[in-house]
Amino acid sequence: MLIVAGKGYVEPEHRHALLAGLEASVREARAEPGCLDYVVAADPVEPGRVNVYERWVSEDHLAAHLATMARPGRPTPAVLGMEIARYEISGSQPVQM
Amino acid sequence: MLIVAGKGYVEPEHRHALLAGLEASVREARAEPGCLDYVVAADPVEPGRVNVYERWVSEDHLAAHLATMARPGRPTPAVLGMEIARYEISGSQPVQM
Numbered sequence: 127m128l129i130v131a132g133k134g135y136v137e138p139e140h141r142h143a144l145l146a147g148l149e150a151s152v153r154e155a156r157a158e159p160g161c162l163d164y165v166v167a168a169d170p171v172e173p174g175r176v177n178v179y180e181r182w183v184s185e186d187h188l189a190a191h192l193a194t195m196a197r198p199g200r201p202t203p204a205v206l207g208m209e210i211a212r213y214e215i216s217g218s219q220p221v222q223m
Numbered sequence: 224m225l226i227v228a229g230k231g232y233v234e235p236e237h238r239h240a241l242l243a244g245l246e247a248s249v250r251e252a253r254a255e256p257g258c259l260d261y262v263v264a265a266d267p268v269e270p271g272r273v274n275v276y277e278r279w280v281s282e283d284h285l286a287a288h289l290a291t292m293a294r295p296g297r298p299t300p301a302v303l304g305m306e307i308a309r310y311e312i313s314g315s316q317p318v319q320m
Contacts, residue, residue, distance in 0.1 A: 170264045216313035
């Protein structure tokens with residue numbers, strides 16, 4: 127299992143339109159094989175920040191997803207900066223809040 | 224390093240007020256020792272879903288954070304359901320998008 131997570135920055139005034147344009151992609155990704163979770167969403171504190179959180183069953187599932195992302199003509203948003211990483215998971219446990 | 228992530232569900236009409244009430248806590252958590260990231264935010268697709276993503280340097284830092292969360296009189300939101308887990312990280316690499 128692996129997690130892809132982090133943040134990107136866009137002009138605050140462009141964030142709403144960017145995320146509205148990505149909503150269909152989020153729905154599609156959540157339905158993809160091996161996708162355990164997939165979020166691209168507005169940060170609640172910083173106005174220009176977009177948070178990314180993805181969880182995949184395996185490397186292969188993530189690679190298949192990335193191949194769909196590389197479709198020609200797919201709009202690539204104007205991103206000012208990005209800090210995203212992949213995390214290999216060695217163990218997990220449910221949390222009771 | 225560890226990640227705490229997942230989702231909770233609230234009544235959609237209560238989500239905005241809930242998240243507005245948590246904004247200060249998100250800011251505080253981000254400033255806490257060992258906190259590498261901390262997000263509690265609205266899901267972009269499901270109206271009643273709240274996403275949680277936290278990344279901590281160590282177990283001890285997370286425990287110290289949880290101790291601050293357990294303050295008496297701290298409002299605990301009416302949550303309909305929750306699926307949150309802790310993930311031990313065995314390795315990580317930056318992702319170039």
